[in-house]
Amino acid sequence: MLVVGVVTSNLAASVRHQARIAEHRERRVSALYRLSKELTEACSEKEIIEIGVRHLHVEFGGRNTLLFPDRNGRLRYPIAPPMEISLQAVDLGMAQQVFTQGQMEYGSTGIVPTVYIPLNSSTGTIGVLALESVNPRRIFLPEQRELLGAFINQISHALERASLAEQAKDATLKMQAETLRNSLLSSISHDLRTPLAAIVCAASTLETDTGQLDEDRKRKLASAISEEAQRMSDLTTKILEMARLEAGEVVLNRQWCAPEEIIGSALRRLDKKLTSRQVNVVMPDGQALVYVDAVLLQQVMVNLLDNADKYSPPGLPIDISVETTAFGLSIAVADSGLGIPENMQEKIFDKFFRIHAESAQSGVGLGLSICRAIVEAHGGEIHATKRSPGGSVFQLHLPVLEAPPTIDSEEKG
Amino acid sequence: MKTTGPLLLLIEDDPQLRTLLTTALESQGYTVFAIASGREGLTAARNRHPGLLILDLGLPDIDGQDVIRRLRTWSGLPIIVLSARDQESDITQALDNGADDYLTKPFSTAELMSRIKALLRRVAKLPGGGAQECFQVDELKIELTRRRVFVGEQEIHLTPTEFRLLCVLVRNAGFVVTHRQLLEKVWGASYIEHSHYLRIYMGQLRHKIEADPARPRYLLTEAGVGYRLNMGEN
Numbered sequence: 001m002l003v004v005g006v007v008t009s010n011l012a013a014s015v016r017h018q019a020r021i022a023e024h025r026e027r028r029v030s031a032l033y034r035l036s037k038e039l040t041e042a043c044s045e046k047e048i049i050e051i052g053v054r055h056l057h058v059e060f061g062g063r064n065t066l067l068f069p070d071r072n073g074r075l076r077y078p079i080a081p082p083m084e085i086s087l088q089a090v091d092l093g094m095a096q097q098v099f100t101q102g103q104m105e106y107g108s109t110g111i112v113p114t115v116y117i118p119l120n121s122s123t124g125t126i127g128v129l130a131l132e133s134v135n136p137r138r139i140f141l142p143e144q145r146e147l148l149g150a151f152i153n154q155i156s157h158a159l160e161r162a163s164l165a166e167q168a169k170d171a172t173l174k175m176q177a178e179t180l181r182n183s184l185l186s187s188i189s190h191d192l193r194t195p196l197a198a199i200v201c202a203a204s205t206l207e208t209d210t211g212q213l214d215e216d217r218k219r220k221l222a223s224a225i226s227e228e229a230q231r232m233s234d235l236t237t238k239i240l241e242m243a244r245l246e247a248g249e250v251v252l253n254r255q256w257c258a259p260e261e262i263i264g265s266a267l268r269r270l271d272k273k274l275t276s277r278q279v280n281v282v283m284p285d286g287q288a289l290v291y292v293d294a295v296l297l298q299q300v301m302v303n304l305l306d307n308a309d310k311y312s313p314p315g316l317p318i319d320i321s322v323e324t325t326a327f328g329l330s331i332a333v334a335d336s337g338l339g340i341p342e343n344m345q346e347k348i349f350d351k352f353f354r355i356h357a358e359s360a361q362s363g364v365g366l367g368l369s370i371c372r373a374i375v376e377a378h379g380g381e382i383h384a385t386k387r388s389p390g391g392s393v394f395q396l397h398l399p400v401l402e403a404p405p406t407i408d409s410e411e412k413g
Numbered sequence: 414m415k416t417t418g419p420l421l422l423l424i425e426d427d428p429q430l431r432t433l434l435t436t437a438l439e440s441q442g443y444t445v446f447a448i449a450s451g452r453e454g455l456t457a458a459r460n461r462h463p464g465l466l467i468l469d470l471g472l473p474d475i476d477g478q479d480v481i482r483r484l485r486t487w488s489g490l491p492i493i494v495l496s497a498r499d500q501e502s503d504i505t506q507a508l509d510n511g512a513d514d515y516l517t518k519p520f521s522t523a524e525l526m527s528r529i530k531a532l533l534r535r536v537a538k539l540p541g542g543g544a545q546e547c548f549q550v551d552e553l554k555i556e557l558t559r560r561r562v563f564v565g566e567q568e569i570h571l572t573p574t575e576f577r578l579l580c581v582l583v584r585n586a587g588f589v590v591t592h593r594q595l596l597e598k599v600w601g602a603s604y605i606e607h608s609h610y611l612r613i614y615m616g617q618l619r620h621k622i623e624a625d626p627a628r629p630r631y632l633l634t635e636a637g638v639g640y641r642l643n644m645g646e647n
Contacts, residue, residue, distance in 0.1 A: 226521070233519050253502075253637070256609035258616045264627050265634040281627045287616040289609055295501055295637035405609045410572050 028147045031059050035151060039158040048162055049078060052155040053086060060139050060148060062112065062132030063087040066119070066155070067095050070379055075099055075128060077327075077399060087114070087130055095128045106133075115139065119152055121160040129155075188352070191235055195228035202228075238366045241299070242351065245373040252293040252377055256405060259322045259329060260286030262294055266301035273309055278317040288324040289404040296374045300382075303367040304333040304394050312337030312391065328380070328399045336391040345384045371396075418443040419464025419533065424454035424480065425495070426473050434467070437522045443529075451475035458484060465532060466492045467525075468512070470503055478503075478510055485511035491532045495520075501637030508591045508638070515589070531587050531644070548583045550644055553622060553631050555583055564622055574599065575618050578611075582632070587644035589635050615640065 035055045042048045049066050056064045065087040067075045075095050077088075091114070094107045098116040102125045105116045112132045119127040129152060133139050139148060202221040209218070260283060267279060308318045312335040319334040340348060347353050349372045354365040371394075375382045380398035387393045421443045425431045428449070435445045446461055448454045451472045458466060466484070470477035481492060494507045494515040504515050513535075514528050548555045554563040560576055562569045571579065581598045582590060595611055596604045604610060619626040633641045 229519065256612055258612050260616060260619075260627050261612070261634050262636075264629055265636045267628055268633065281625075283627060286627060287613070287620070289612060298636045405607075407607075407610050407613055410574050 024143065028143065031055070032147065032150050032154070036154050039154055042158065043162065043165070045159060045162050045166075048155065048158045050083070052151075052158075053083060056129070056131060056151060057085040059151065060131060060144070062134035064129060064131040065090060066127055066129055067092075067099075068127040069099065076379060087132055090114070090130045091116075095130055099125055099128050117148070117152060119156045119159070121156045123160070126156060126159060126163075188239065192232060195232045195235075198228040199225050199232075238370065242366050242370055242373070245370065245377070252296070254291050254293055256289040256291055257294040257297075258287050258289055259283065259324060259331070262292075262297050263301060263320060263322065263331075266298045266305060269298075269302050270305055270309070273306070274318075276314060277309060279305075279320065280317055281320045281322075283320075283322040285324045286322060290324060290329045290398070290400065291402055291404075292329070292378060292398060293374075296377070300371045300374050300396070301331070301333075303371050307367055307394075308333055308335035308337070311335065326400065328397055330395065330397050332393050332395040334387050334391060334393040336387070339386050339390055339392050340384055342386065345386075348384060349382070420444045420446060420461060421529070422454065422457055422461065422463035422466045422490075423447040424449075424451060424466065424472065424477075425469040426450065426471070427469075430469075434525075437525070438529075441526055449473075451477065451480045454480060455483060458488065458490060463490065464536075465529060466490050467495065467529075468492055469495045470500075470507060471497065478506055481507055481510040481512050491536050493525075493528055493532060505591050505593070505638050508589065509593050513588060535588070548586065550586070550631065550642070555579065557583070562622070569621050571618070571621065574614055575621070578614055578618060579622075582640060582642040586642045589639050589641045591639040595639065 035051070038051045038055070039048060042051055052066055053064055063085050065078070067077065067090065070076050075092055077090070078086075091107050094105055095116050098105045098118050102118045102120065104118065107114045107116060112134060115129075115131050115133050117129045117131065118125045119129060131139070138144055202224045205213075206218060206221050213221075263281060263283065263286070267274070267281075305318065305320075312318070316336040319332075321332045321334075323330045349368045350365075351369045352365040353369075372382050375396050375398065378398045380396060382394065382396040385393050385395065418441075421438055423431065423434055423438070423445055425434060425447065426449050431447050431449065435447045438445045446457055446463065448457055451474050454466075454468070457463070468477055468480060472480070477494065481494075484490060484492070492512040492514075494504065494512045495518060496504055496507070496515060497518050500517075504517075507515060513532055516525060516528060546556065546558055548557065552565045555561075557580065562571055562576070562579065577599045578595065581595055592608055592611055593605055596607065599614075600607070600610055615632065616626070619629055619632050622631060623629045631643050633643050635641055
């Protein structure tokens with residue numbers, strides 16, 4: 001009887017154990033299923049990353065972040081503002097090592113030890129997951145390790161798929177760009193020839209004058225030459241700048257600068273143009289240093305402000321707001337003009353694109369492309385949106401790469 | 414045309430621009446000696462005792478930067494540099510080598526004239542004038558020896574470093590001072606790479622002196638080059 005009792009109770013325990021294992025297995029399978037279901041619905045890299053970070057957090061505990069390389073193969077923090085569960089204190093050096101070697105590493109520099117796991121796809125390592133190991137059992141138990149591997153696979157594949165889709169889109173865009181080229185060239189030559197015609201005309205009138213022109217007319221011709229020449233100079237500068245940026249020749253000269261100074265020097269460059277316009281600047285933290293190329297960023301501001309001035313009725317204000325956070329620098333330039341039709345909010349950043357191609361507004365449609373090229377060179381993003389009740393907002397975000405340097409304090413004198 | 418002003422030496426390799434600039438300068442009463450190459454320019458600087466040099470940076474024979482460096486080994490001749498656009502690094506280098514001011518092409522004759530006049534004025538003031546005691550532009554007043562700064566009636570309290578920074582700009586009022594020059598003069602040679610000191614103190618100074626630090630009236634930024642204390646219309 002005793003034997004029977006022991007056997008049954010053992011059997012029961014074993015059944016319970018089996019049941020628990022089955023239950024765990026089922027839970028893991030359904031966790032994986034939930035992840036993959038959400039991933040198939042995501043279409044952008046940003047969404048995939050967000051979904052990945054969220055599911056990893058739920059299943060494995062601890063904060064985590066997915067790191068991807070910039071154009072030069074250096075891992076960096078994501079541009080999107082971090083979620084609460086995003087891990088921010090990452091040892092980028094170790095992450096970089098994991099990225100290059102494709103081998104998992106365990107870092108214990110922070111308060112909570114962190115695991116760095118490579119994201120492998122068919123084309124090689126595409127990024128690195130940094131995951132806090134709050135509860136090692138949840139990560140390192142064999143079944144959990146397997147599950148973590150499956151999670152990472154799913155995320156890597158989703159990212160690879162998204163990047164292929166992006167490449168296909170790029171290829172189509174390139175083809176379209178090619179066919180556009182001829183019309184663009186003719187548009188540039190038109191834009192350059194018009195002021196040139198005025199200059200040649202005015203100069204030759206002065207040249208062949210036999211004393212018929214009075215002083216006043218001569219002066220008018222001379223100032224026409226000077227104004228048109230200035231216009232040509234602006235255009236050629238823009239074209240050259242775009243060409244330089246396109247050629248990838250631009251090496252950022254990053255320095256610690258105050259946003260206040262960048263905005264200030266941009267406003268000063270446009271002083272004459274903006275005299276009759278109110279420009280409101282909201283900049284609570286204008287002195288906080290950011291690590292950027294001040295000359296290029298000033299150029300971005302000049303182009304945005306110049307546009308805001310050109311495309312909104314005289315007298316209406318322009319609003320600039322600047323925000324510096326631990327994660328980055330955001331600048332918004334808002335006008336009260338006609339606004340940009342929704343289907344053109346992306347297109348306006350394309351080279352030589354103008355909403356009203358035949359309008360008298362001088363410009364070749366390069367200002368915003370230059371802005372985008374500069375912002376992207378900084379690893380940032382720029383977008384245009386509608387402003388209610390009317391007008392447009394141009395908003396740019398630059399990620400912060402390093403904490404600002406400190407200085408020795410000084411006794412007050 | 415009657416020419417009475419000091420002799421201006423012009424080194425510019427483009428013949429058209431050389432002729433036009435000569436005409437423009439002569440019409441303002443200056444005597445101009447125009448030269449197409451750096452080497453000849455250096456000889457002329459030695460032999461003709463010009464009062465000011467206008468130097469194009471892009472020369473066919475020797476680099477404009479070299480002309481400045483060689484000249485500075487034996488002469489304090491005031492130099493205005495002419496440079497093509499988008500070359501902040503060239504401008505900064507020229508100023509660090511010892512040029513006094515710069516203009517980017519294209520520029521108007523009026524701009525060139527005002528720079529020449531300001532530079533000649535500064536040179537005229539230097540010998541024997543000694544240290545200036547009081548400096549004033551618009552509302553901003555600085556008593557240099559008493560170390561006091563006023564905006565309007567209001568006295569402004571500056572830290573020693575802020576005051577030193579302001580003084581360097583005052584001594585070069587109206588002219589751009591490069592980041593490197595400021596770091597060296599205010600903090601010392603070992604701080605030349607620590608540009609963030611300059612940014613932080615300049616920000617503090619602006620917040621104390623300017624009514625609207627985002628749209629400064631006195632302490633102007635020359636992006637990528639340095640700072641200039643505004644002298645109004647000079």
